[in-house]
Amino acid sequence: MAYVIVGTCINDSACVDVCPVDAIHPRPDEPGFVRADMLYIDPQACIDCNACAEACPIGAIYAPNKLPPQLERYRQINALMTRGIPA
Amino acid sequence: MNPALRVAVIGAGPSGLYAAVDLLKRHPEARVDVFDRLPVPGGLVRSGVSPDHALRRAVIAVCERLALGSGRFRYFGNMTLGEQFQVQDLREHYHAMLFASGAGSDRRLGIPGEDLRGSHPATAFVGWYNCHPDHAGQRFDLSAERAVVVGNGNVALDVARMLLLPVDELRHTDMADHALDVLAESRVREVVILGRRGPAQAAFTAPELLELATLQGVDIAVEGALPERVADAGQALRLQLLRELQQRPSSGAARRLVLRFLSSPEAILGSDRVEALRIARNRLVEGADGEPRAEATGETENLETGLVFRSVGYRAEPLPGLPFDPQRAVLPNAEGRVLDPERGHAPLPGCYVAGWLKRGPSGVIGTNKICSRETVTALLADASAGRLGAAPQAGTELPALLQRGREVLVDYDGWKRIDRQEQARGAPQGRPRARLASVAEMLLTANG
Numbered sequence: 001m002a003y004v005i006v007g008t009c010i011n012d013s014a015c016v017d018v019c020p021v022d023a024i025h026p027r028p029d030e031p032g033f034v035r036a037d038m039l040y041i042d043p044q045a046c047i048d049c050n051a052c053a054e055a056c057p058i059g060a061i062y063a064p065n066k067l068p069p070q071l072e073r074y075r076q077i078n079a080l081m082t083r084g085i086p087a
Numbered sequence: 088m089n090p091a092l093r094v095a096v097i098g099a100g101p102s103g104l105y106a107a108v109d110l111l112k113r114h115p116e117a118r119v120d121v122f123d124r125l126p127v128p129g130g131l132v133r134s135g136v137s138p139d140h141a142l143r144r145a146v147i148a149v150c151e152r153l154a155l156g157s158g159r160f161r162y163f164g165n166m167t168l169g170e171q172f173q174v175q176d177l178r179e180h181y182h183a184m185l186f187a188s189g190a191g192s193d194r195r196l197g198i199p200g201e202d203l204r205g206s207h208p209a210t211a212f213v214g215w216y217n218c219h220p221d222h223a224g225q226r227f228d229l230s231a232e233r234a235v236v237v238g239n240g241n242v243a244l245d246v247a248r249m250l251l252l253p254v255d256e257l258r259h260t261d262m263a264d265h266a267l268d269v270l271a272e273s274r275v276r277e278v279v280i281l282g283r284r285g286p287a288q289a290a291f292t293a294p295e296l297l298e299l300a301t302l303q304g305v306d307i308a309v310e311g312a313l314p315e316r317v318a319d320a321g322q323a324l325r326l327q328l329l330r331e332l333q334q335r336p337s338s339g340a341a342r343r344l345v346l347r348f349l350s351s352p353e354a355i356l357g358s359d360r361v362e363a364l365r366i367a368r369n370r371l372v373e374g375a376d377g378e379p380r381a382e383a384t385g386e387t388e389n390l391e392t393g394l395v396f397r398s399v400g401y402r403a404e405p406l407p408g409l410p411f412d413p414q415r416a417v418l419p420n421a422e423g424r425v426l427d428p429e430r431g432h433a434p435l436p437g438c439y440v441a442g443w444l445k446r447g448p449s450g451v452i453g454t455n456k457i458c459s460r461e462t463v464t465a466l467l468a469d470a471s472a473g474r475l476g477a478a479p480q481a482g483t484e485l486p487a488l489l490q491r492g493r494e495v496l497v498d499y500d501g502w503k504r505i506d507r508q509e510q511a512r513g514a515p516q517g518r519p520r521a522r523l524a525s526v527a528e529m530l531l532t533a534n535g
Contacts, residue, residue: 058142
């Protein structure tokens, strides 16, 4: 299981600053950041520490078991969009 | 005691507030005064973000808390550069000034009929439903059955959603009362969104598209073929979502949204008001930079409509007393240091820029955080290297420049009175707030 960022995301990147395992991409120093629609959590790297959810200024990050059903699609999108990014 | 660094930030939208917070965090003695031309801060987070996305507005409260926690932050609202104060006044009070007043105007289409009744900038419509004092008094006639939005960025999708959502789904939001009333009477049943280039080059983001898919009572038509070849993962996701929308069977809903691509507006037609839009059909060709570019095929079509919104980008206006690059509509700058074209593009000492005024209107709210951070890095480096220019003569007391605007100044306490009043007005209806629609009302509340 892993935390999930949903579409409300504003790319504030406070989550990136606090993630202890560099699971959130694109980071501001990665080339894709400027044009990223939103940020994503790599489910392979996430350790469920909750730091990102606490740091997010707008509550756009959900614990794996708290993701509202209508936002379920974002679980797959987070995985899809971080695939191939080295953790 | 003279603090080490006093900075004026002009503009209390996301880029200005992000810059203020970053300055206060990274320089333990910096004092930051944030100015805004409106009584209330927030910029486009308050008046651009759509009412059904109000969760995003929380970023302003977070910045406020961080800035306030420093004890070195002041807010001066309803203060307009060039009216109540000039750049020269700022020089007398501050070691540095950081301009972050954004891009307040919209880009025009430059086609015949653009000023016919029924043709509007999307920014005016957005400002209207979000109760921006500049637009709250405007009138929108929504008696046409079809509306066309030119441009397909997130603003275009917001406009379409506001026109198509059942008004009852908006009654619990902070949408302006006058907009709720007009939307309740709206006869708009179809919104056509036009993109100049193809689906792969569309400007909307994946989350906005996903949201369209969840709209109740709205059928979505994605016209034309969708390309298989993609440039990156983001594009692949957007195309995948478009494909899913395209394959969804029509439900026969009363309202319809059409995403049309490879279409440029050529003329808005009508005698005294908008009656139709002439659309030129495009094809994609590779531009000199390798990017796909739209080229007219010569084919045209007239689309009947009573309402046209142009949503082809924001544009910054020059600021009095500062250089301006009219081509890019930004303050000429390097990493946020304002450059003076009249002195060989040397940095203008003590002058900085962030946000859309620095890089043009692109990105989402948080993109400005990184942009502002870059500018603050330059400012702090210049401060420690002694490159800010002559130190200000005046002290830290309420700047003399504010004495002149004293009757209209809205300080932090005044803003909080407006904030509380708006929330109290909204509470009985279960809304986050019901906004004050004019500067006069805001001033009354701020002084009350």
